[in-house]
Amino acid sequence: MFLLTTWKCINRTLGKGALLLTAILISACSDGSRDEKVTTDAVTVDNGAQVQLNGSGASFPFPIYAKWFRDFSRSETGVQVNYQPKGSSAGIQDFIAGVVDFAASDAAMTESEIAEVTQGVVLLPVTAGEVVLAYNLEGVDELKLPRDVYPEIFLGKIDHWQDPRIIAANPNVVLPDSAITVVTRADASGTSYVFSGHLSAINDNFQSAVGQSTTPNWPGGANFVSAPKNDGIAAEVRQTPGAIGYVTYGVAKLTDLPVARLENKVGNFVSPGPAAGGAALANAQFPAGTLPGNNAPNLIAWVPDPTGNNAYPIVSFTWLLVYVDQDNDKAAAMRRLVDYVLSDEAQAEANALGYIPLPQNVREKVREAAQFIK
Template sequence: MASFCLPIVATAADVVRIDGAGASFPAPLYQRWFHDYYLAHPEVMVDYQAVGSGAGMNILLEKRLDFAGSDLAMNQRELAETAIPVVQIPMTAGAMVLVYQLEGVDKLRLSREAVVGIFLGTVTHWNDLLIVAANPGVDLPKTPITLVVRADSSGTTFVMTSHLSAIDKTFSERIGATMTPQWPGALKKRGALLRAHGNGGVMALVRSIPGSIGYTQYAYAYNSNISMAMLQNKNGQFVAPNDESFKAAIESFQAEKDPNNLVDPQGADSYPILTLSWLVIRKDLADEAKSKALQEVVRYCLTDGQTISAKLGYIPLSKGMIENILEHTEWFGKTAK
């Protein structure tokens, strides 16, 4: 008689539960990683809530999370001065895109001057000369521009404002690179500024409002029936967000080894706005089983998990970068104390 074995199912008492929250930018990828890991390791359950980088870090520092997701890396001084000991690890790269709702306009080009003008409130209608000049032959309507931004403290917003600050001195002086910008009064005065929570919230508003434009992580627009603008890069070329332009930007970044170049990469074929997204992990977890489980989860995400990144609209980390992280991050392979 044939024999067979039933799969071992972990009981509730056996399951190690790990809690995280933070950036919405990488949330679809993180949730897929953690789900796949659970299918292979049902004794480890990781929960991740997309609440924004700022909120996630605040909850982590209150010791109510095991890790947080953040699109804003801490410098060495900040790491040394945190209320609790943490380690931060880059997990994936992604692109920022401008999604828009403009009937009859499928391939919109936006110059750097036009993008800055939209965010400063000086470019008010879709037939503004700055937009018309970059779109010859396109019938642009006189529709007012409505800008959709994040309502929460957001790493995505930090990336967007970092790019705008890098390409325009006026924006840098008036608003600067920040997670919680004070948007120009001109936008508010004419009712052209709307706020939404999370990348998904920005997408939903842009979908529903004709003439609107907003910024979001590429993964949220990927495989979605929404238009994404071609943006002018540092070399003056208009490039669409796609695998080729992302690869060119990453290669430029890796060649120069300057993280600042991610917000405005060099190269004729480079897409102009990229970012790394990070996990910020507590090193003071008292539960040894949880600490070890979390290390293995993160190791999986950096190795086997990278193979699905591109399918979900993210940019996988390079093999060399992953090897460097695993080899030189002391937290791996050791129980945090």
């Protein structure tokens, strides 16, 4: 009930203007009894803590991180967690530079990036989510997009809503006689990395022309526009009739944007959601061995094109990046934070906010890896 009320309050607060997916709105819609310092792009809770954990990075998991970090800071005596959702690539660079205590990334880290972290790094998948295609088509409550169509939209090859292939997949839908406006990320992004990786896996033309990247070289043209962060894309889609853009399911859910049903590998059109995302994650296989430079287990796994009748096709873990060697007090606080976000209570909240609760076996792997934080 609290989360439903929160979403309604957020939607009332947003109206038709900019989308502020932030802790300030969640706090404003709850009890309002705490003394909080928050901005529109960060979560900060002032509890007079002796230990502060400052992080930055992915906007993909920000709605759930905002709640987790706020609640942990309120309940944990002497520890305060601050987080700025500036994008996965920016978070990785902050982490390498040592200007944060932890970071978050949907793109994990490359071996070369890991090698730059002299203190050593542990990568911990603490939640997972789906990348969805949100759209703005008046009167269209359900839209199906085949797997040979939506990559072509993001290649600029299909640029009109009455393209015969879209009409064929939606015979009972009145599609507008208008151009498609494609909204992409303006900043380096783990969401872009996951989305472009999926498109590359299912479409050879996309692989050769664009490929997988945190900063894909989109075709451009008059029908392509860009916006920063997930909430920026959501705002652009909402205010642009005929637009389509990629955001996380959690952001689409919180902002009440319709999303397309996508054709998966076995030919079924699937809507995103916890069950469909969980079916996709069932395909994940963690590699054997350890991360380069230390003995922490390698928990980097990708599912670019999941199998399964009910699997949603675009799904990914998202990772916390934590130093192996650090201040003892901060290391202990970080281990407690990891325990908290892996708890049954915290993982149950992921479902309500549009994320995928981690299976118990994955949580155990993460708990074991967190012991390398010293």
